[in-house]
Amino acid sequence: MLVLIRIDDRLIHAQVVIGWYEECRPDRIILADDKVGDNEWEKKLYISAVPSDIKVSVLSLKETADRINQGVYNKERVILLVRGPEQAFRLYENGLEFDELNIGGMHYREGREKVIGELYISEDEKSVLRELVKKSVILEARALPGDEKVIMNSRIV
Amino acid sequence: MSDTSGRTAGIIVTHGRLAEELVRTIEGILGKVEDFYSxxxxxxxxSVIVDKIKEIMKKYKxxxxxxxxxxxxxxxxxxxxxxxxxxxGVKVISGVNLPVLLDFVTKKGVLNYKEMTDHLVKRGRDSINGAS
Structure with a gap:
């Protein structure tokens, strides 16, 4: 069972494993990314950041969509992380349809502009998010569960 | 740029603006400190943070x-x-606190690298005490 689908360019970090723990009580975190899975060093680094009572899977985007759709994680509470809108869209295109997407961490880098709070989004990323909106996905901006939930669908035009 | 060869640098990397405040606080106690970065x-x-760290590291052995x-x-x-x-050989010390940084700044010219980093880890642990 997916309890959170989140865009966070830091992927696994304290805000996710500690900040969302009480709200989500995850059994597993899935880091869905085509680059991290191919880099053993980076993979180990992310896994090392997760407490031992939470399982971690580092999967490609396609594997993630396939395994979730096959029901592999049906009995677990799962946090699913992707690094950006492109990866979220590709999950959707790979058959993982979802209704709500948490925009939790998009930090400043060249080309991105502040949209709301501490969220920075580039024009290209906005256009990908618009594609998700067309598929009726609710985009909710919230770094932590206690933050105000801001629906972003009309803010990325 | 001044010659930094042979000098020991401390780079504090933290969430939020904590690193900046730690440097400010240390300098409030000891005065301006060279080779000390937030x-x-x-x-x-x-990627931006990694580049910032690398940029500072380039100046030092x-x-x-x-x-x-x-x-x-x-x-x-x-x-x-x-x-x-x-x-x-580059040591990353986690759980940074004021006692660790004060000792780093005041002892870095006296102890060798291994002695100093071992000392700092011990200092950090020893500086946490329960109230009695």
Whole structure:
């Protein structure tokens, strides 16, 4: 069972494993990314950041969509992380349809502009998010569960 | 740029603006400190933070750099690991606190690298006490 689908360019970090723990009580975190899975060093680094009572899977985007759709994680509470809108869209295109997407961490880098709070989004990323909106996905901006939930669908035009 | 060869640098990497405040606080106690840097994660992407750390590291010999982070396993810790990937011998000390930094600044010219980093880890642990 997916309890959170989140865009966070830091992927696994304290805000996710500690900040969302009480709200989500995850059994597993899935880091869905085509680059991290191919880099053993980076993979180990992310896994090392997760407490031992939470399982971690580092999967490609396609594997993630396939395994979730096959029901592999049906009995677990799962946090699913992707690094950006492109990866979220590709999950959707790979058959993982979802209704709500948490925009939790998009930090400043060249080309991105502040949209709301501490969220920075580039024009290209906005256009990908618009594609998700067309598929009726609710985009909710919230770094932590206690933050105000801001629906972003009309803010990325 | 001044000659930094042979000098020991401390780079504090933390969440929010904590690193900047730690440097400010240390300098409020000891006065201006050379070769002492803050990198604050604030709203920046990991890649930006890693570049900032690498930019500072370039000025020093690798065996003379100590990285301090606030939280072991957090994003700052991971970014220090990324910045030092493939570089042997650079110590990353987590759980940074004022006693550790005060000792770093006042002892870095006296102890060798190994003695100093061992001392700093012990100092950090010893500085945490329960009230009695």
């Amino acid at each position: 990198v604050c994660s604030e709203d920046y992407c990991d 690798k065996e003379n750099i100590v990285l301090f982070v606030d939280y072991s396993g957090g994003s700052c810790f991971m970014n220090c690991a990324r910045a030092t990937e493939g570089i042997e």
